[in-house]
Amino acid sequence: xxxxxxxxxxxxxxxxxxxxxxxxxxxxxxxxxxxxxxxxxxxxxxxxxxxxxxxxxxxxxxxxxxxxxxxxxxxxxxxxxxxxxxxxxxxxxxxxxxxxxxxxxxxxxxxxxxxxxxxxxxxxxxxxxxxxxxxxxxxxxxxxxxxxxxxxxxxxxxxxxxxxxxxxxxxxxxxxxxxxxxxxxxxxxxxx
Ligand SMILES: [Fe+2]
Ligand SMILES: [Fe+2]
Numbered sequence: 566x567x568x569x570x571x572x573x574x575x576x577x578x579x580x581x582x583x584x585x586x587x588x589x590x591x592x593x594x595x596x597x598x599x600x601x602x603x604x605x606x607x608x609x610x611x612x613x614x615x616x617x618x619x620x621x622x623x624x625x626x627x628x629x630x631x632x633x634x635x636x637x638x639x640x641x642x643x644x645x646x647x648x649x650x651x652x653x654x655x656x657x658x659x660x661x662x663x664x665x666x667x668x669x670x671x672x673x674x675x676x677x678x679x680x681x682x683x684x685x686x687x688x689x690x691x692x693x694x695x696x697x698x699x700x701x702x703x704x705x706x707x708x709x710x711x712x713x714x715x716x717x718x719x720x721x722x723x724x725x726x727x728x729x730x731x732x733x734x735x736x737x738x739x740x741x742x743x744x745x746x747x748x749x750x751x752x753x754x755x756x757x
Contacts, residue, residue: 589751
């Protein structure tokens with residue numbers, strides 16, 4: 566069940582970037598720090614492309630589909646999570662617009678941006694928590710060894726190169742870039 570640890574690791578990476586973004590908006594809002602738009606843009610790019618193009622498609626195409634076949638009673642949960650994957654696409658657009666308005670409009674647009682970051686982070690935490698506490702335990706219980714072979718093979722990139730380890734490594738590089746740009750305590754970049 567390599568796929569389960571891959572999904573959990575990916576949730577940790579996404580959560581780290583969301584925590585980083587929340588930290589930055591708190592520093593701006595409460596301590597008057599200047600916004601680092603290069604870092605905010607790198608974080609935004611990550612949370613736009615990583616869940617949308619890589620993480621959620623793997624869940625949809627393999628885990629959700631096969632669990633739906635093996636355990637039809639999970640249908641309600643699967644529909645909810647699938648609807649959240651689609652809703653996430655709209656929410657990230659709203660967040661991007663809020664960042665663009667903040668960058669162009671200055672401090673008057675900050676509170677909108679902060680609200681959008683907080684809403685997006687909360688939405689994604691709730692989603693990841695339900696996957697980890699409800700979905701993954703059902704998958705562990707109902708999927709067969711052959712199912713796991715199919716899912717693990719896809720997650721490792723052997724059948725679906727767009728969703729596998731090689732593409733995952735590109736996101737790891739992007740994640741490292743964010744860590745190197747971000748100031749302590751969230752990253753290794755220069756103090757601001
Ligand atoms: Fe998901
Ligand atoms: Fe997930």
